[in-house]
Amino acid sequence: MKEVYGVIGDPVEHSLSPVMHNAAFEALNMDAIYLAFRVPPEYTRDAIRGAWSLGFSGLNVTIPLKEIALSYVSADEIARKIGAINTISFKKGVPFGHNTDGIAALKVLEEAVGDIREKHVLILGAGGAAKAIAFYLASAGAFVKIANRTAERAAEIASKLNASWTDLENLKEHIKDAEILINATSVGMYPYVENTLVTAEMMHHDLIVFDIVYNPVETRLLREAKKADVKMTIDGVKMLVYQGAAAFEIWTGVEPPKDVMERAVRNALSDL
Numbered sequence: 001m002k003e004v005y006g007v008i009g010d011p012v013e014h015s016l017s018p019v020m021h022n023a024a025f026e027a028l029n030m031d032a033i034y035l036a037f038r039v040p041p042e043y044t045r046d047a048i049r050g051a052w053s054l055g056f057s058g059l060n061v062t063i064p065l066k067e068i069a070l071s072y073v074s075a076d077e078i079a080r081k082i083g084a085i086n087t088i089s090f091k092k093g094v095p096f097g098h099n100t101d102g103i104a105a106l107k108v109l110e111e112a113v114g115d116i117r118e119k120h121v122l123i124l125g126a127g128g129a130a131k132a133i134a135f136y137l138a139s140a141g142a143f144v145k146i147a148n149r150t151a152e153r154a155a156e157i158a159s160k161l162n163a164s165w166t167d168l169e170n171l172k173e174h175i176k177d178a179e180i181l182i183n184a185t186s187v188g189m190y191p192y193v194e195n196t197l198v199t200a201e202m203m204h205h206d207l208i209v210f211d212i213v214y215n216p217v218e219t220r221l222l223r224e225a226k227k228a229d230v231k232m233t234i235d236g237v238k239m240l241v242y243q244g245a246a247a248f249e250i251w252t253g254v255e256p257p258k259d260v261m262e263r264a265v266r267n268a269l270s271d272l
């Protein structure tokens, strides 16, 4: 029988997860389908239970349900520590939550940069994505500083991770000390494509700039980084693909073809 997977969120109609996972199923000749389901927060529990009782093979959870969904599943220790999930498996007999955002960011960086131990990383943002990334990078031995508009949110994460924190004042000074800058906020995301928290004159030549925003693929931040002639820029597509690939592996035990998934996402984005 065909296996059914899906993503729940609201809004979810522009999610690239269906395109990405269906490309992997096709490449692997699997009899499976992945669909997007719009679920308002008050139906999160029903949606998870419904998917479980209908025999779904796996779910992704996206904005704004990542935190609330955690209350309705058992979850691994990392997801509980982050306080948010993006993946649910049903194999253990109950809905079981995981968070693959942080491991995805770590893998992207390690692939691009190598070992990130003792690297100075400045993370912009203190939402769910920033928290997951900060957790993994700190665990991998990076020196993490979190900068957020609402400083208390940055302070709260930092206190749990042995990281430091700041607000968005004097960002240029903080960037001077950083080798890697990660934008983990939604700033610059479509439709507000001209927005950025950091401009070229705040950057330096030895900086690696990684934006987790993938729509548009080349954000204003990455354009500023190129203008500043930084060491390297990394767009958000790989992170999307790697968090999806990690979920795919949790569900199926099979490592999916990440190149196929990445191509499907880049094609879909170029059609937007």
Ligand code: ATR
Pocket: 063, 124, 125, 126, 127, 128, 129, 130, 148, 149, 150, 151, 153, 184, 185, 186, 187, 197
């Ligand atoms: P997610 O789970 O995707 O990370 P979130 O929890 O809503 O989403 O977090 C969004 C992040 O982007 C937050 O760090 C937010 O800053 P605040 O904590 O101060 O709200 C940040 N963000 C969003 N819009 C911003 C803006 N215009 N300027 C600065 N930071 C912004």
